Amino acid sequence: MFQNVQQIQDFIRQNGIAFLDFKMIDLRGRWKHLSIPAARFNEDIMTHGIGFDGSNYGYAQVERSDMVFLPDITTAVVDPFVKAPTLTMIGDVMVIDHPANRPFDQYPRNVAKSAIAHMQALGVADEMIIGPEYEFHVFDGMTRTLRPDAVGYRLQCSESVWSAGEFPNNGFHTGPHDGYHADLPGDRTFDLRNQICLELAKWGVDVKYHHHEVGGSGQLEIEVELGEMTRLADATMAAKYVIRNTAAANGMTATLMPKPIYGEAGNGMHVHMLLRKNGQPVFYDPNGYGQLSRTAMHFIGGLLTHARSLCAITNPSTNSYKRLIPGFEAPVTIGYAMANRSAVVRIPAYVKSPDKKRFELRNPDAMCNPYFAYAAILMAGLDGIEHEIDPAGRGWGPFDFNLFDLPADERKRLGHLPASLDEALDALEADHDYLTRGGVFPMPLLETLVKTLRADAQEISRIPHPAEFDRYFDL
Known part of the structure; x- marks a missing residue:
């Protein structure tokens, strides 16, 4: 502008x-x-x-x-x-x-720029192009209580079947797991999404499309067009700001929490990615699996090699791991596949154009600092390229079937994402050299991040949970 x-x-x-x-x-x-x-x-x-x-x-x-x-x-x-x-x-x-x-050197925007500079110095590519998908919930209101004598929260959502027995009520509600592409009058947030997208355009954020998501209680998605990594990190910050403030201006409240509703699909932030060098696509090969080049497969190999430690940066909340569970359209098993939403890395089958040939990492969520998350994803991929890590040779796929349907003993043999924030932080402490190369992530920054997030996990683990009273009060 x-x-x-x-x-x-x-x-x-x-x-x-x-x-x-x-x-x-x-x-x-x-x-x-x-x-x-x-x-x-x-x-x-x-x-x-x-x-x-x-x-x-x-x-x-x-x-x-x-x-x-x-x-x-x-x-x-x-x-x-x-x-x-x-x-x-x-x-x-x-x-x-x-x-x-x-x-x-610890400032997020500077970290992202350093990651790009490191990529360019290696001669791998000139640009990292990404496209995030923003999933979030919009509620009519929420209350929360955190006191020694009371712990709990309550969500108000006129769209949900929870509200079917209350007035005012128009009789149209969206059931659990039944919200995908829901239409009017059940889709009560259509006008709000339109307004959000119009505001995003003023912030220079180009929207690809928006729709109601799977969750029947106000779960929504806005997907944006592909763009340069640092600019899209800026756009992610703007999107979170616009989503929350537009909802508030309309008397509602929006959250990008990964798992605000028990038993429903959670909110991810899938990240599509590709590399360009001299304006040409680095990831395209018409003869490769999913039309991906060897460089692209090595990038995937790096992502899967470091998937567990990446989670500490891409999924940095205790709530994140309530989403990363089987059966709710979130990845759990470390692997890659074509058009398979149960894999950590998915290659969209609908992308045919060589200049847009890409894959997506499906585990991140919007609790992350986007500059750190996108930079860490790039650094993991670059490590895979430098070391020519073949994901198929490591047994990470391609998994062209629903990984959730595997028998338990077969699932056990495969690698899995962390089940908790503490587990992810353990992985980051054990595996972080790929992040510090080229001085991209300074060690003091990683140490502070781990210390800060461990304090979160420890504090939250000590707070009595309402479900514990339901489960244990009479024992």
């Missing part, structure tokens, strides 16, 4: 912009922000940045916690969710140093 400061200043004057808002990313992948009066925006800010205390963002301590935020004006967009006319943008973070400031 904007290429220089003069264009921004002209836009401010012509559109009555009152504030400039700068969004930064913390360790977990949440946006933080600070704002300045629009009149203060000038060339000096683009050169010297906005100073802030980075010690509150969760990263490993550095010798200097004073940092500066450098705006990326190409990401600027008018924020429709605030009253005062506000132009918001993301950017990069630098550590204050002499004679010149340097990029903060």
Whole structure:
């Protein structure tokens, strides 16, 4: 939208912009922000940045916690969710140093850029192209309680069969596991999804399509067009922001939690991916399995080799592992296949074009910090390419059948994704060298991430669960 400061200043004057808002990313992948009066925006800010205390963002301590935020004006967009006319943008973070400031190597956007630079230095490709799918739930409301005397939550969803016996009620409800492509009047969030997609377009996020998902209680999906990895990480942050705020503006609430409803399909964030070099597809071979090249198969080999440790970054919540269970359209077994949604890596059969030939990793969810997740996925794939890891030779497929239908003894012989966050963190501690190559993921960052997520797992494991009262109260 904007290429220089003069264009921004002209836009401010012509559109009555009152504030400039700068969004930064913390360790977990949440946006933080600070704002300045629009009149203060000038060339000096683009050169010297906005100073802030980075010690509150969760990263490993550095010798200097004073940092500066450098705006990326190409990401600027008018924020429709605030009253005062506000132009918001993301950017990069630098550590204050002499004679010149340097990029903060733990900052998520810098990590993603480092992964791309590492790929280019290896000569493998020029671009990593990805396409995430955003699955989420929209409810009419929710309450939660976390006190010494009460622990619980309640979801309100007029679309769900839970609400069939309550007023107001139009009599149209979507049953469990029956929501896929549900139509009006049962699909009560169609107008909301349209509005979300229109807002995403203003943020530069190109929507491929949207629809109701399998879950009968407000589960939805928006899939976006393929794009460059770092830009799509920016788009993922924008999508989460727009989804939540558009729902809130309409008196509803949205969550991207992987498993908000027991017994229903969970929310994943499948990531489609391909590589390009000199504008040409790296992953296409008309004679390969699924029309994939040897380089593509080696990339898959890297993903499957490191699938368990990747989960600590792509699925970094305790709730994530309530989704990664058999029977709910989520992958569990480490393997690859053509058009098989039970495999960790799926090759879409409908993709025929050489320049879009790709595969998808199906285990990630939107609890991840997208910059870390996409960078880690790339680093795992590059490791597979460097070491020519053949997934078929490792016994990881192709599995051209439903892996959930395998007998228990055969399933046991196959590799599986972690069953808990602690198990994923154990895997990351044992297998992380592929992430630190080229200085892409600094060790202090990985150590802090593990420490932070272990604290989550330990704290949540100590909280009595309502189901425990149901199961054990009378023993």
